[in-house]
Amino acid sequence: MKIALAGNPNCGKTTMFNALTGRNERVGNWSGVTVDKKEASIKHSFAPEGENLILVDLPGAYSLSTYSTEESIAKDFILQEKPDVIINIVDATNLNRSLFLTTQLLELNIPVVVALNKIDLAEKKGNRIDVTALSEALKVPVVCTVSTRSSDNGLPELIKAVLAAEEFGQEERVPFVRNDRQRYAFINELVRDAERKKLSSEQQTLQDKVDRIVAHKWLGIPIFAAVIYLVFSISQAWLGLFLADFFVGWIDKSYEAVASLLGEDVNPVLAALLLDGIIGGVGAVIGFLPLIMVLFFCLALLEDCGYMARVAVVMDRFFKKVGLSGKSIIPVIIGTGCAIPGIMSTRTIKNIRQRRTTAMLTPYMPCGAKLSIIALFAGVFFADNAWVGTSMYFLGIILVFVGALIIRKITGDYSKSYFIMELPEYRIPSVKRAVISVFGRAKAFIIKAGTIILVCNAVVHLLQTFDWKLQVVAESAPETSILASIAMPLAVLFVPLGFGMWQFAAAAVTGFIAKENVVGTLAVTFAITNFFDMEELALVEGGAEVGTILGISSVAALAYLVFNLFTPPCFAAIGAMNSEMESRKWLVGAIAFQLGVGYTLAFLVYQFGTLFTTGSVGEGFGAGLLIVSAIVATFVILMRRGVRKHQIRTSVQAVKS
Amino acid sequence: MMSLAQANLNKPYIVDSVHTDQEDIREFLFALGCYPGERITLISKLASNYIVNIKDARYSIDEDLAKAIIICA
Amino acid sequence: MSGIDWLVLGVIAVIIFIAVRKIVKDRKNGAKCPGCNCSGCKHSASSGNCAD
Numbered sequence: 001m002k003i004a005l006a007g008n009p010n011c012g013k014t015t016m017f018n019a020l021t022g023r024n025e026r027v028g029n030w031s032g033v034t035v036d037k038k039e040a041s042i043k044h045s046f047a048p049e050g051e052n053l054i055l056v057d058l059p060g061a062y063s064l065s066t067y068s069t070e071e072s073i074a075k076d077f078i079l080q081e082k083p084d085v086i087i088n089i090v091d092a093t094n095l096n097r098s099l100f101l102t103t104q105l106l107e108l109n110i111p112v113v114v115a116l117n118k119i120d121l122a123e124k125k126g127n128r129i130d131v132t133a134l135s136e137a138l139k140v141p142v143v144c145t146v147s148t149r150s151s152d153n154g155l156p157e158l159i160k161a162v163l164a165a166e167e168f169g170q171e172e173r174v175p176f177v178r179n180d181r182q183r184y185a186f187i188n189e190l191v192r193d194a195e196r197k198k199l200s201s202e203q204q205t206l207q208d209k210v211d212r213i214v215a216h217k218w219l220g221i222p223i224f225a226a227v228i229y230l231v232f233s234i235s236q237a238w239l240g241l242f243l244a245d246f247f248v249g250w251i252d253k254s255y256e257a258v259a260s261l262l263g264e265d266v267n268p269v270l271a272a273l274l275l276d277g278i279i280g281g282v283g284a285v286i287g288f289l290p291l292i293m294v295l296f297f298c299l300a301l302l303e304d305c306g307y308m309a310r311v312a313v314v315m316d317r318f319f320k321k322v323g324l325s326g327k328s329i330i331p332v333i334i335g336t337g338c339a340i341p342g343i344m345s346t347r348t349i350k351n352i353r354q355r356r357t358t359a360m361l362t363p364y365m366p367c368g369a370k371l372s373i374i375a376l377f378a379g380v381f382f383a384d385n386a387w388v389g390t391s392m393y394f395l396g397i398i399l400v401f402v403g404a405l406i407i408r409k410i411t412g413d414y415s416k417s418y419f420i421m422e423l424p425e426y427r428i429p430s431v432k433r434a435v436i437s438v439f440g441r442a443k444a445f446i447i448k449a450g451t452i453i454l455v456c457n458a459v460v461h462l463l464q465t466f467d468w469k470l471q472v473v474a475e476s477a478p479e480t481s482i483l484a485s486i487a488m489p490l491a492v493l494f495v496p497l498g499f500g501m502w503q504f505a506a507a508a509v510t511g512f513i514a515k516e517n518v519v520g521t522l523a524v525t526f527a528i529t530n531f532f533d534m535e536e537l538a539l540v541e542g543g544a545e546v547g548t549i550l551g552i553s554s555v556a557a558l559a560y561l562v563f564n565l566f567t568p569p570c571f572a573a574i575g576a577m578n579s580e581m582e583s584r585k586w587l588v589g590a591i592a593f594q595l596g597v598g599y600t601l602a603f604l605v606y607q608f609g610t611l612f613t614t615g616s617v618g619e620g621f622g623a624g625l626l627i628v629s630a631i632v633a634t635f636v637i638l639m640r641r642g643v644r645k646h647q648i649r650t651s652v653q654a655v656k657s
Numbered sequence: 658m659m660s661l662a663q664a665n666l667n668k669p670y671i672v673d674s675v676h677t678d679q680e681d682i683r684e685f686l687f688a689l690g691c692y693p694g695e696r697i698t699l700i701s702k703l704a705s706n707y708i709v710n711i712k713d714a715r716y717s718i719d720e721d722l723a724k725a726i727i728i729c730a
Numbered sequence: 731m732s733g734i735d736w737l738v739l740g741v742i743a744v745i746i747f748i749a750v751r752k753i754v755k756d757r758k759n760g761a762k763c764p765g766c767n768c769s770g771c772k773h774s775a776s777s778g779n780c781a782d
Contacts, residue, residue: 063688096712097690180687184695202669202698208708208715217704267735274742313706313717320705320719418682419719423708451749451756458746515671657725 002054002081003162006105007089008076008098009033009060010424012117016089016147017057018156020046024440025057026341027433028303030312031422032330032348034059036076046159049109053159056083064104069550078108085162089115090144092122092129095195099187106138111165114142115158121425126198133194141165148430207426211310218313229390231302233293236375237386241491243290243460251283269465269472277461277524282454284523285516288372289445293580295368297438299337304429308333309421316419322404325349325419328358332400335362336393337441338369339569343576349420351417353408359580360590361403363569364396368445369515373564376519380550381557399597400567405594410638412645448514456510457520464525483525496624497554497563497599498606508563514570526550556618557607559602567598596631603628661707662723663697664699670728672697677725689716 005013009031018025021040026033034057042053061071064078072403078086090098105112135142141161145154213219224346234240258279262271302308308330316326327349335342337534342362349355366374371389378388406413463483467473473481479502489504490509494500503525510517552560568574568591579585603624610618664670672695675683690712691697701708705720718726 005692062685065684065688094713097688097714100688102691181692184690184692202667202696202700202710204667204700208700212701212706215706215708220703261667262738263734265732265734266738267732270735270738270742274738278742278745309717313703313708316706316717316719317704326717327708327720416721418722418725419706420682420685420722421717421718423715423717431721447752451752454749455746455753458742 001051001058001085001166002083004056004058004078004081004083004086005089006058006078006086006101007060007117008062008091008094008101009422011060011089011091011094011098012145012147013089014038014057014061016115016117016145017055017088018626019147019150019153020159021055024437026437028308029306029424029427030303030309030330031060031170031344031424032327033303033594035073035347037073037505042159046156046164051163056081061101063101069158078105078110083110085111085113085166087115087158087162088112089117089147089556092116092144093125093127095129096191099190100183102138103183103187106140112140113165114138114140115145115147115154115650116142116215117145117147117165119144119154120146128196130194134190137190137194141197153339175290194288206429210426211423214307215313217317220310224311224314227302227307228393229386231295231298232389232393233386234298235291236371236378236389236511240291240294242489244287245307247290248283248287251279251287255283272465273458276527277458278454279426280527281457281520281524282449285453285520286446288375288516288519289442289449290370292371292445292595293438293442295371296337296441299333300434300437301429301431301563302333304427304433306426308422309423312421313423317594318401319404320416320419322401323416324357324404325351325407325417327419327421328400328404331358331362332365335367337367339363339365339573340576343573343580346580351415353411353413353415356581356586356590357404358406358585359577360407360586360593361400363573363577363594364403365567366392366396366412366565367515367569367573369570370565372516373511373518373561374524376450376502377557377561381554388561392561395562395601396565402595403597406635406639408642410635410642412642412649414646449516452514453516456513457516457524459489460506460510460521461524462523493627494563496607496618496620496627497559497602498610498618499552499560499563501551502618504552504560508560510569511564512568512571514572515564518564522550553610553613555613556606558609559606562605563602564597566594566601568594596635600628600631658727659729660671660724661697661699661709661718661728662720664728666699666701669696669698671695673727673729675725676727682722686726689714697728726729 005017007013010029010033014025014027014034017023017038017040018027020042022038022043023038025038036059038057039054042055047053056077057072058077059071061074063071064075065071077083086108088102090102102112114134116129116134119129120591131142131144141164143154143158143161145158147153147155188441214223216223220371255275259275261272262274311333312326312329314326315625319325319328328346330348331345333342334345339362342365343359346355346359346362348518349358366389374392374649375387378385382388460483463486464478464481465472466482467480468482470487478484483506484502487506487509491500491502491505494508495506499505503522506525507518507521510521533648550557574587574591577590578587581590607617607624610616658673660676661670672691672693674693675686675691677683686692695711698710699707700710700715706717707720707723708715708717709723710716
């Protein structure tokens with residue numbers, strides 16, 4: 001039996017979905033969190049014996065007409081997949097508006113059960129709702145629920161009502177009204193009878209005062225910057241680093257345990273593969289797990305409290321200048337966790353150019369995987385200075401703006417769309433929910449490390465152990481390995497960027513499979529087992545051990561970091577981009593754009609950095625300049641063409657009118 | 658005829674019409690409860706964003722949209 | 731290659747086999763990254779757990 005969850009955005013559908021199915025789908029306190037339908041079976045504790053109840057979580061919809069993509073998904077699902085019962089989640093704090101969708105759902109001739117959710121919040125405000133009157137007027141069962149509570153939350157009663165509704169069906173329903181206006185007339189009357197409110201929502205509240213500061217014309221940006229800096233510091237410099245030390249110590253011990261277990265007699269190739277390739281490579285990546293977990297925890301709290309919508313308001317003014325709207329900031333912020341859900345959330349953006357632009361710029365905010373690369377280089381070369389990471393995030397935001405401008409010029413598409421966004425009430429973020437979601441992410445990270453990254457590291461290790469004749473490569477001649485010989489031609493391209501060594505080229509390439517592989521591959525190719533020192537509560541001091549092993553200057557390291565952060569993301573994220581672009585031309589353009597930007601930026605960082613620190617330019621300046629000039633020239637030509645396209649378009653319109 | 662952009666804060670107004678040729682935004686606003694005859698209140702004005710209250714919910718709308726919503730004086 | 735070598739080789743082979751199997755299983759369920767269910771599981775009406 002299929003049950004659909006339908007309701008306004010941010011009314012608690014996904015929370016209820018998680019509670020009923022035991023899943024851990026993403027929940028956030030802003031409209032547009034869920035962009036995909038999600039299916040799962042209801043937990044056995046709720047369902048009767050033997051019955052398989054499938055619950056489908058849909059994106060929020062204010063109505064069944066189709067202004068936004070999420071509403072079309074909801075509408076299409078209901079019309080095509082014909083669920084057996086619809087649970088219409090109605091936000092008790094927003095009764096009037098919620099009922100608009102309800103009346104539309106009731107006309108579909110599918111049994112509906114209304115879950116009056118957030119009833120606790122409504123009561124706290126002093127609002128009283130006459131549930132019986134509501135139920136009689138709508139002619140459907142109405143069950144009060146509090147989906148955020150783990151017990152006494154109305155869910156068992158809800159499922160019982162659902163099963164009953166399915167059994168007894170619903171009487172053939174005459175449409176309530178003839179048009180939408182009558183719809184609201186009906187609703188207004190119903191609400192007048194059934195709802196008693198203590199305070200008018202039209203009055204200023206404390207939250208409005210907070211909004212006035214948080215979304216303030218001038219204060220908003222510094223506040224936002226402070227929040228980002230705080231999140232980053234906590235995850236990389238303070239708590240995250242502290243936890244990482246314990247973690248890495250444990251990994252080191254396992255390494256030694258296995259090493260002693262193997263003893264002296266084992267074939268050195270096999271031993272090296274197991275110890276350095278597998279345990280070492282994966283261990284190097286897993287060492288960063290605490291940092292990433294703390295980051296995700298902070299993000300979860302941020303997403304839960306309701307601040308995100310305010311950020312969209314603050315950024316709208318600036319995004320409008322580059323042809324986007326405030327809505328584009330949300331995918332970018334989600335992207336700091338993982339670019340894939342960020343890219344997918346661009347579905348909430350209606351304008352197609354804005355959606356595609358945002359989708360291809362979202363990866364420019366360093367994701368959790370890229371955080372391990374940042375942490376690595378920040379620790380090894382810059383003594384863990386928090387400014388390294390922060391500057392990478394700011395560079396990311398700057399690139400989002402610049403990129404949006406360039407893309408708008410190239411497409412010649414200056415279309416605007418209105419920005420309207422619901423501002424949900426602030427709520428104290430639930431630490432429990434954040435912890436649950438973090439453990440979910442941690443588990444995913446560990447699985448990723450144990451699968452893709454493990455296999456990559458093993459392959460990399462094998463390729464660097466053997467040469468083309470399948471003989472073990474001598475210690476003194478690592479360049480003869482298969483891996484080196486493949487990577488060296490590519491490394492030539494990187495000479496003007498400061499890291500023209502095959503190890504770095506190989507690491508960058510494996511980075512496309514998963515960005516964590518950059519760390520893993522570097523660990524394997526340079527035979528480093530951990531980037532942390534157990535004695536000190538910090539990554540090894542710049543230059544002391546790891547820095548010299550890696551053999552590049554700090555400037556070159558920065559350039560390499562920039563390169564990996566701002567080239568195309570991992571294949572999985574590229575796949576997500578592909579789904580949202582819906583056009584081969586745009587996808588190719590996006591990847592070309594990202595490659596061009598990554599290369600150019602790394603070139604600039606390395607050459608100007610070297611010039612600044614040593615007084616002369618770095619290697620390969622001439623060749624690099626040629627390449628970069630070609631890249632920039634291509635952009636300029638495309639932009640010129642786009643401007644001309646736009647001029648033609650506007651003059652045609654002028655003639656028409 | 659006044660637009661929402663010129664409204665005073667904290668005073669409930671009645672919506673007169675929505676002045677736009679984009680049908681879909683008009684329908685969207687309708688679903689939220691912003692249509693001729695309904696109340697709308699301006700809560701805050703922050704740079705070029707207007708925070709409004711429609712039927713128990715707060716929304717942030719941009720200047721263009723605020724200018725498009727015509728209210729009764 | 732002595733006996734312990736075969737053992738180590740076997741262990742490595744098992745590790746890699748499990749890893750590859752998990753990758754393939756998650757790919758089939760629609761997850762783009764093994765272990766991550768954030769990319770949305772495609773309609774698997776059975777409780778095809780992406781992250782199991």
